Amino acid sequence: MALKIVHYDVGDIWTPQATFSINAVNTDPTNLTVRQQDSTGTETVLLNNGLVSSLTGASTPVAKTATGIFKLNPGITLATSGYWFVKFEGTGAATGTEQQECIVDPDEFSTNAGISTMALVSLAETKDWLRQQNVDTSSDLQIVQVINDMSQRFLEECEREIVPYGTNPIVRTFDVDEEAVYNREIRIGDLTSFTQVRILDELGNLVQTVNTSDVISLPRVRRPWQPIRSLRFTQNVNRLWYGYYPLVVEVTGTWGFPSIPGTVRRAMFDAIATTLDRDVENYKEDLAAGVTSGSSAGKEDALPGAAMDVALFLRDELIA
Numbered sequence: 385m386a387l388k389i390v391h392y393d394v395g396d397i398w399t400p401q402a403t404f405s406i407n408a409v410n411t412d413p414t415n416l417t418v419r420q421q422d423s424t425g426t427e428t429v430l431l432n433n434g435l436v437s438s439l440t441g442a443s444t445p446v447a448k449t450a451t452g453i454f455k456l457n458p459g460i461t462l463a464t465s466g467y468w469f470v471k472f473e474g475t476g477a478a479t480g481t482e483q484q485e486c487i488v489d490p491d492e493f494s495t496n497a498g499i500s501t502m503a504l505v506s507l508a509e510t511k512d513w514l515r516q517q518n519v520d521t522s523s524d525l526q527i528v529q530v531i532n533d534m535s536q537r538f539l540e541e542c543e544r545e546i547v548p549y550g551t552n553p554i555v556r557t558f559d560v561d562e563e564a565v566y567n568r569e570i571r572i573g574d575l576t577s578f579t580q581v582r583i584l585d586e587l588g589n590l591v592q593t594v595n596t597s598d599v600i601s602l603p604r605v606r607r608p609w610q611p612i613r614s615l616r617f618t619q620n621v622n623r624l625w626y627g628y629y630p631l632v633v634e635v636t637g638t639w640g641f642p643s644i645p646g647t648v649r650r651a652m653f654d655a656i657a658t659t660l661d662r663d664v665e666n667y668k669e670d671l672a673a674g675v676t677s678g679s680s681a682g683k684e685d686a687l688p689g690a691a692m693d694v695a696l697f698l699r700d701e702l703i704a
Contacts, residue, residue: 392462394491399459400484402472403452410452412436414476418446418456423466423488430456433475452478465490465498465525489524498525500532502539502547504644505652507531513653514660527660534655537687538648541695545574545611546648548640553579556639560624560631567616568624569602570633574611578637581615583622586630592622609645647694655691 392398404413416439418431430445439448447457454472462468471483490497490507497507507528514527539546548554558570578601581594600616615635617624624631687695 391487394494397459400470401455402482404474404478411478413474413478417473419471421469423464462488490528498528504535542698546641552638555636557632557634565624569616571614576638576642580636582634609643651691651694655688658688
């Protein structure tokens with residue numbers, strides 16, 4: 385009977401074992417090679433064509449516990465969540481291979497449980513939501529993968545910086561064009577707050593450090609989750625000349641939305657639940673049924689309809 389893949393926690397020690405035999409009789413190979421692949425795909429050779437005759441019950445990193453039976457000693461420390469593999473390769477007297485696999489479940493106390501920095505919901509709140517919908521949540525690793533994939537897809541569709549692209553605070557520069565000169569206003573994407581605004585020439589030379597009191601955040605009235613979309617300068621700021629020599633506006637601030645809107649969180653929960661609940665045997669049919677109007681219509685990686693509606697609603701009208 386085939387062995388089931390065992391789940392472990394981050395930090396556990398895994399001691400996979402392999403048995404070599406000929407005609408159902410345990411037999412030592414002459415040489416043994418053992419390879420390891422961690423959750424990032426990095427491969428390590430633990431034992432390279434080593435003589436089995438030199439192995440004992442206490443030898444490291446591979447021990448021989450009986451004729452034809454070998455295990456890692458003391459084992460592998462499972463440092464990260466994901467899929468781990470070990471392969472035993474015997475040559476000579478008993479030629480053959482045996483591969484073992486284990487799954488390391490995400491850990492909230494380790495690198496944010498494997499959740500991407502671009503994820504729009506957390507593992508804990510997603511599991512809570514899925515339990516309410518009577519969906520099996522035993523496979524945390526699968527849930528994390530779907531959270532990351534659906535979040536990335538949502539961000540691609542809405543074309544907004546709901547979570548920051550990078551680590552705040554971030555300094556960004558924006559070109560001054562004719563519209564900016566005319567309106568004394570710079571479009572800056574999605575900004576939570578700023579601490580400094582400077583005007584530079586094309587060579588990076590400082591033209592003016594703008595007093596924050598001379599910068600108006602637009603829209604003036606914003607919901608708690610809504611970001612600043614543009615900055616308007618008062619008459620106290622040097623005119624943003626365009627044409628004689630190009631200028632840029634440098635903004636230091638915290639980018640992204642102040643908070644993730646409730647509609648986005650609900651859309652993500654629904655998208656994740658829909659994806660996890662698909663019938664694998666009828667995957668194509670289920671997927672096609674979940675696609676509605678929008679730029680993702682007909683794509684195999686499209687968001688479920690309700691989530692797509694929210695993403696399109698958030699998309700900037702100027703580039704829709």
